[in-house]
Amino acid sequence: MRILIVSIFTLVWLVSCGPEKEYYMFTSFKEPADEGLYYLYSEDGLNWTRIEKVFLKPEIGKQKVMRDASMVHGPEGTYHMVWTTSWRGDLGFGYAHTKDLIHWSEQQLIPVMEFDTSTVNVWAPELFYDDVDDRFIIIWASTIPFKFEKGEEEEKNNHRMYFTTTRDFKTFTETKLFLDPGFSVIDAVIVKRSDEDYVLVLKDNTRPNRNMKVAFSDNPLGPWEDVSEPFTGFLTEGPTVVRLGEEYVIYYDEYRTKTYGAQKTTDFKSFQDITSEISVPEGHKHGTIFKAKESLVKGLSNELNK
Numbered sequence: 001m002r003i004l005i006v007s008i009f010t011l012v013w014l015v016s017c018g019p020e021k022e023y024y025m026f027t028s029f030k031e032p033a034d035e036g037l038y039y040l041y042s043e044d045g046l047n048w049t050r051i052e053k054v055f056l057k058p059e060i061g062k063q064k065v066m067r068d069a070s071m072v073h074g075p076e077g078t079y080h081m082v083w084t085t086s087w088r089g090d091l092g093f094g095y096a097h098t099k100d101l102i103h104w105s106e107q108q109l110i111p112v113m114e115f116d117t118s119t120v121n122v123w124a125p126e127l128f129y130d131d132v133d134d135r136f137i138i139i140w141a142s143t144i145p146f147k148f149e150k151g152e153e154e155e156k157n158n159h160r161m162y163f164t165t166t167r168d169f170k171t172f173t174e175t176k177l178f179l180d181p182g183f184s185v186i187d188a189v190i191v192k193r194s195d196e197d198y199v200l201v202l203k204d205n206t207r208p209n210r211n212m213k214v215a216f217s218d219n220p221l222g223p224w225e226d227v228s229e230p231f232t233g234f235l236t237e238g239p240t241v242v243r244l245g246e247e248y249v250i251y252y253d254e255y256r257t258k259t260y261g262a263q264k265t266t267d268f269k270s271f272q273d274i275t276s277e278i279s280v281p282e283g284h285k286h287g288t289i290f291k292a293k294e295s296l297v298k299g300l301s302n303e304l305n306k
Contacts, residue, residue, distance in 0.1 A: 021294040024242060025101075027069040027081070027287030034058065036066050037081075039101070040284060041297050045244045046262075050281040051300050060094055060107045061085025068124040068187075068238065070288045072136065075129070079290075080169060082125040082138060085109060091117065093125040093140060095169060101296055102303060112140070112164050112175045119144050120156045124238070126288070128190040130165075130220050137220055139163045139178050141186035141205075151183060152207050159184045159205055163221065181215070181227050189288070190220050191241045191248065191268075199268045200224050201239045201250060210235050212252055214268045231263055231271040238286025249274070253286040260284065 026040035026048060036057040040048040058066040063086035071081040078097050085094045092111040098104045113119040125140040142162055145155040161179035164172045179185060179200070187203040196218040204213050212232040215224035235256035242249050250263045250271075260280040263271040 022291045023294060023297045024289055025071075025292045025297070026240075026284075026289050027071050029067055029069065029285045029287065030283050031285060033065040033067040033285070037069055037083075038284075039300060040281060041292075041300075045242050045249065045289070046277060047279040048281060048284075050284065051304065053300075053304055055102060055300070055303070056081075056096065056104050056107075058083075058085065058094070058107075060109045062089040063087060066094065068286060070125060070127045071290050072127040072129050073290055073292075074136070075131070075134070080127060080136065082110075082127055084123055084125065086121070088121045090122055091119055093122050093138075097169065101292065101300055110172065112138075112162070112172065113142055115175065116144055123159070124187050126189050128192075128220060132195055132220075135165045135167050136169070137163060137165050137190065139188055139190070141188070148180060149182070153184045153205075157184065157205075159186045161185055161188050161202075179215075179222065179224055181224070183209075187237050187239060189239050189241060192220065201241060202227075203237045203239070204230065205237075210237070212236050212239055212250070216268075228269075232261065236261065240286065240288045242289045249278075251278075251280075251286075251289070 024042040024045045028038040028040050036054040039051045042048045058064045067084040069081055069083040073079050080097045083094045091113040092109045095110050096104045096107045120143040123141040125138055128137045130137050139161055141159040143159050150158040162175050163178035164175050166172045184205040185202050186205045189201045191199040198217050198220050200215045211230035213228045213230055215227045217224045236252045236254050238253040240251050248265050252261050254261045261275045262278045264274045265271045
């Protein structure tokens with residue numbers, strides 16, 4: 001009997017000390033993006049609920065907006081976030097970090113394009129943690145007038161993707177060109193499938209297209225090859241990708257209709273529209289999806305009562 005009681009106690013202890021449940025989290029903002037950071041959360045990665053509170057107000061940049069927030073949970077246990085601070089005029093992006101998604105560090109403007117003051121903008125910075133080389137890669141879209149063939153684009157709307165890397169968000173490598181696919185490109189996100197297999201989801205921002213495509217590489221810094229035909233319709237942007245089992249779901253902003261769309265894929269070559277299977281709160285604007293423990297999500301909900 002004593003052995004049985006001890007065994008039951010041990011089982012209960014093991015269950016209670018098991019891994020904490022995780023939720024999917026979605027960074028979000030509402031137009032005109034001057035309020036700050038909102039969160040959505042989901043148990044299944046398909047049906048989302050907004051936490052109706054601003055958790056970080058924009059304080060930096062010429063226009064002091066907080067758009068396109070991209071967040072990554074680093075290996076040291078810190079959540080790092082970057083965002084667009086202005087439509088035009090800033091030579092960098094915003095950065096701040098947090099442990100609990102509530103209390104934040106001081107906001108900083110990271111001046112990644114100050115080497116060329118003719119730069120028009122710094123849009124939609126995207127964070128990617130490279131676990132192979134233990135570094136953070138940050139990519140974004142900028143326009144430097146008269147630098148690239150513009151096709152149908154105006155000189156101030158002819159974007160290319162740039163990047164920098166950092167290990168500590170204190171020192172950054174020299175800014176370099178990340179992607180020039182021969183057309184104006186914005187809103188790119190890196191997806192890792194294995195150590196030598198990466199996908200880039202990107203927006204072709206040329207006037208006739210303005211839709212989503214993918215490209216492939218064996219390295220998160222490229223070179224990126226085999227740019228696909230579009231897998232979304234006209235006027236779509238702001239992709240983020242979440243893996244659900246063996247499938248990847250690509251969320252994107254259908255900004256003409258002010259709705260959200262989603263495509264499901266296993267290989268990034270064939271896509272299935274699953275927009276009818278997702279639920280996203282009205283007014284949600286694009287961010288990125290990450291995971292957080294249940295205790296943190298409960299802490300965010302508790303903030304509503306304060």
